[in-house]
Amino acid sequence: MKKVFNNQDFFDTIIDVLNHEESVSFFVKGSSMNPFFLNQQTEVFIRTKPFYQPKDVCLFKYGQKVLLHRLIRIKNGMYFFRGDHLYTYEKVEKEAILGYVYQMKTNEKMTRSIQVGYRLKVNLYLFYKKCKMIIRYIYRGVRYGCRKKR
Numbered sequence: 001m002k003k004v005f006n007n008q009d010f011f012d013t014i015i016d017v018l019n020h021e022e023s024v025s026f027f028v029k030g031s032s033m034n035p036f037f038l039n040q041q042t043e044v045f046i047r048t049k050p051f052y053q054p055k056d057v058c059l060f061k062y063g064q065k066v067l068l069h070r071l072i073r074i075k076n077g078m079y080f081f082r083g084d085h086l087y088t089y090e091k092v093e094k095e096a097i098l099g100y101v102y103q104m105k106t107n108e109k110m111t112r113s114i115q116v117g118y119r120l121k122v123n124l125y126l127f128y129k130k131c132k133m134i135i136r137y138i139y140r141g142v143r144y145g146c147r148k149k150r
Contacts, residue, residue: 010026014026014066018046026043032068032069033084034084038106044104045103046102047099048098052094054072056071058070058071059097059099067083067090069084070083077093077094078093079093
C-alpha cells in the first residue's frame with residue numbers, strides 16, 4: 001500500500017531514522033540528478049558515515065529544503081554540492097549533511113555506489129560535464145565579452 005506524506009513530515013522521519021544510525025530508502029523526486037537517478041523510478045538507500053568524499057551523493061539540508069546532490073569538492077570546511085543535471089552549487093557545512101547514497105535501484109537493477117562500473121560512469125560523466133562547462137564559458141565569453149564599446 002502506498003502512503004503519501006507531506007515533505008516536512010517525510011524528511012523529519014528520515015532525519016530521525018538516520019540520527020539513530022539506521023538506513024532509509026525512498027524514491028527520488030525531480031530531475032536534478034539525471035542521468036543517474038530518474039524521477040520516481042530510482043530508489044535510493046541512504047545511511048550515515050564518519051566522513052564524506054567528493055563524488056558521494058549526499059542528502060543534506062539547504063535552507064528550508066532537503067536536497068540529494070553530488071559532493072563536488074570540500075574546501076575550508078565547506079562542502080560544495082551540485083545536481084548532476086545542474087550547473088549551480090550549494091555550499092553547506094558538514095553538520096548539514098544527513099547521509100549518503102550507498103546503493104540505488106532503478107528498473108529492478110541494484111547498484112552499489114562503490115561498484116567500479118558505476119564509479120567509472122560517474123567519472124566519465126563529470127569529465128564530460130566539466131568540458132561542456134568550459135566550452136560554454138568560452139562561448140559566452142567570446143559572444144558577450146568581445147564586443148567593442150562605443
